Amino acid sequence: MTETPAARPAQTFAEAEDALLSRWPETKLEPSLDRIRAFTEILGDPQRAYPVIHLTGTNGKTSTSRMIDTLLRALDLRTGRFTSPHVEKMSERISIDGEPLSDEAFVEAFNDVAPYTHLVDTEQTHPLSFFETVVGMAYARFAEAPVDVAVVEVGMGGSWDATNVADGAVAVVTPISVDHTQYLGDTPVAIAVEKAGIIKPGAIVVVAEQPDDVLAILEARAQEVGATIVREGVDFAVVTRTPAVGGQVVTLKGLRATYDDIFLPLYGAHQAQNAVLALAAVEAFTGAVGEQGEALGDEIVRDAFEKVTSPGRLEVVRRSPTIVLDAAHNPQGAEATAAALEDSFSFSPLIGVIGVMGDKDVEGVLAAFEPHLEHLVVTQSSSDRAMRASRLAEAAVPIYGEDRVTVVPNLADAIDAAAALVEEGTGDSLSSGAVLITGSVVTVGEARVLLGGVK
Structure with a gap:
């Protein structure tokens, strides 16, 4: 058993960052949820205090997460958002109401969970990793806020990802291709099996266009657990897109309505696809599936997308x-x-x-x-x-x-x-x-x- 020293309270952001980075790196994956389950249990299972929209896929997760967050806040919902990796600063990974935690709030979030990390370390074969610890921080901070909904991006894969101790009411699957082959497999189908693990009983699954064999894996998982799939190109779609100064103008067919001539201040067909995934995810979350669903307001959608940002993406x-x-x-x-x-x-x-x-x-x-x-x-x-x-x-x-x-x-x-x-x-x-x-x-x-x- 690896011994990890008992955590000491951090006084500064740098100290909290250093303590986190001294743990297993997030790129080292040991396929088990035992440590994160033990950690969240000792924290009182904070991930069960709010509904979750959970995202997996190979590309587009962070941009789609940011769009979902912006749409939800336009509906006057208080949001938590967990994304990774960060672009400039570790605190970007945990956002509340669209804003990353301040240095002071990040230190506080670390100190809130630090006393419990060594308790888990001593009971497990391996100590908590960097990523598992930050996930615990995020879930605890969202519960304390409290948020109305958490938007959570997986770190890697799905089934064994530390974020998967939460059960997403909505699961979003962005396009799946080959990446992280040493952990997830070397074919899209093998990777899809791992990513399908975020699909939970009763969830609505919002799926980007996928190769047929990948889609079959996702559909089989949904059928196995009693989840409902909605598909890009069938249930929702990008109708048109035109490049424009500062981004593009898109017409998006959602689950209940079509939204015409929406300005999206991001570039590329892939961002238009991310936008319609985000729209469908929020519609699914608010109940816009089935006969009783209602569309989101046109002005809400228009105003939200105009405010979207995605640092480091074109x-x-x-x-x-x-x-x-x-x-x-x-x-x-x-x-x-x-x-x-x-x-x-x-x-x-x-x-x-x-x-x-x-x-x-x-x-x-x-x-x-x-x-x-x-x-x-x-x-x-x-x-x-x-x-x-x-x-x-x-x-x-x-x-x-x-x-x-x-x-x-x-x-x-x-x-x-x-x-x-x-x-x-x-x-x-x-x-x-x-x-x-x-x-x-x-x-x-x-x-x-x-x-x-x-x-």
Whole structure:
């Protein structure tokens, strides 16, 4: 049995963060809910104090969670939202009423549960992980608030994810593809089996368009537990979408009504899909399924979507030259980002800055961006999991050619080098050229800090 010292109260955000990071990393998955169940039980099962909308899938979970949260708050409901990973700061993972916990509130949330962590540690074969501890913090904080509904994104998978001690009244399944193969399997079907674990008895399951074999897995799980599935393309859909300045204009067919010409301040067909998933999830939650359901008000939907933000997702953070951040980290995400760039922008030249994690399908990500980038600057984040820039270059050169790849390990220097390439290609920092920083959430988060956030 691994011994973990008894938790001491944190005085500062940095101390709470350090205590959490000293635990098992969230990337280390031991398939068991025993520890988190013991933890939430000792906390009084706070996850049962409010209804939950639970999200899984491979891409789009955080953006969809943020949209659901915004729609629910437009209905005057008090919300809790749990998402991961964070872009810039750990406290982003736990939000109440749409706002991340303040430093003081995060420390308080940590100290509220810290006395109980070592009790669980001493009774289990393995100590509580970082992720399990933060999930417990979130669930306890939501109960204390109290919230009317919690919007909860899984960390990885579904069945064995620590968030799955909660039973979602609504389960949302975004598009499923291959990622985290070392834990979840190496085919979409194998991964779907794991993700289907969030579907609970009596739930309404809001499902994005999926391959037939993936859909069959989700339908079988729903039938097994007596859940009701509503499907994109059958029960709800994106009717039209048109790129617009600052985002796009979409017409969304929900479960009970169609909402015309909604402005969504996010780019790409994938964000329109996330929007209709969020709409259907909130309609399902408010009872808009079956003969007695009512549509959401048109103005409520319109006003909510106009306020949606999703940091680090095709986010323009600087001009002169334009710098865009996007957290795509697998081939499907990279393809969606590349399509959105073509759809919504006309950057020339577009210079890529990419830093990836070593456990990802690096070649797939690089190949998805290749037709869209004039030049690639390979770099690395500060994460222990980051692929070294030299190794990333070895993967990039066969795809891009040696003359289109530059190695700059330091991220700040890589951004400067890419900006210089934009100006060199056009002779003007005010040109139509741009820098795209991508490859992982950590790379994007660190870049966002370096660039001072939105300018």
